[in-house]
């Protein structure tokens with residue numbers, strides 16, 4: 176794809192509105208919680224205050240929404256020009272350090288964790304460290320990789336530019352989680368209003384036949400399946416999540432997540448059933464396999 180020299184599109188930029196308050200129940204519905212069964216005993220706790228349960232429980236992938244706050248500011252990075260309509264979410268890495276509160280005000284500290292020139296694309300990695308307001312204890316960390324098609328080829332020497340400030344090692348058939356044709360329209364209410372996921376014309380400009388599903392929505396479906404099948408429904412068992420988006424998903428497609436337990440690491444792969452295509456792969460580190468797991 177040819178490198179685009181177009182300036183930023185103010186309409187697209189302004190479309191990236193972020194709500195000040197993120198809602199854990201709207202998020203859970205957006206990744207299909209109770210989507211097949213409104214009284215699913217494993218999932219109701221994520222969308223509703225059950226009898227005897229003091230608070231709604233928080234899915235670990237909810238913290239991926241904290242990285243979106245960087246998007247509006249990140250689009251205006253000095254020394255970096257690219258076509259935002261060609262941006263794709265490449266990977267997501269999440270570490271959860273403490274139990275997630277069902278209500279909190281957060282402070283996010285954002286930094287650049289990596290930049291690589293892949294010739295046809297540039298890869299940018301943004302790290303977001305989140306703290307509860309008034310606390311200096313880290314709650315969670317997100318490392319978001321964005322794949323900027325057409326923005327590579329900026330290296331001066333013969334060796335492609337490559338910078339990373341973190342170690343490189345971070346990088347079973349189950350019940351079928353199914354997305355709905357409206358999944359992206361519901362998921363966007365959790366704060367990612369990029370029209371690539373809702374507007375057929377914007378999707379065509381970006382090279383897709385129709386709007387595509389948010390990568391973090393696919394990730395949410397996959398990790399929810401792992402929590403259900405391996406963690407016996409306990410979201411706090413999840414310590415680390417890593418995922419690479421291999422191919423695009425269209426809302427309404429059926430996601431099948433296969434998983435393999437290796438010690439305390441769950442290796443997983445998510446496929447679109449209709450096209451038999453792998454769309455996401457990665458691993459989840461869990462805290463332990465105690466009797467409650």
Ligand SMILES: CCCCCCCCCCCCC/C=C/C(=O)SCCNC(=O)CCNC(=O)[C@H](O)C(C)(C)COP(=O)(O)OP(=O)(O)OC[C@H]1O[C@@H](n2cnc3c(N)ncnc32)[C@H](O)[C@@H]1OP(=O)(O)O
Pocket residue numbers: 242243245246249250251252255262263264265266293298299301319320321322367369387388389390391419420421422423424
């Ligand atoms: C300035 C910006 C600031 C941003 C601030 C960040 C804030 C947070 C932003 C969060 C993102 C919000 C926007 C969300 C958008 C979406 O959700 S888009 C939907 C989800 N994503 C997808 O659907 C992408 C699916 N994947 C693909 O379509 C393809 O994998 C690809 C990404 C287009 C790459 O395929 P291809 O061009 O064929 O690459 P290859 O030839 O295989 O590999 C080239 C090199 O790139 C490396 N690579 C490949 N895939 C990825 C990947 N997913 N992530 C990271 N790196 C990838 C690959 O290893 C190759 O490298 P080398 O091996 O070194 O050559």
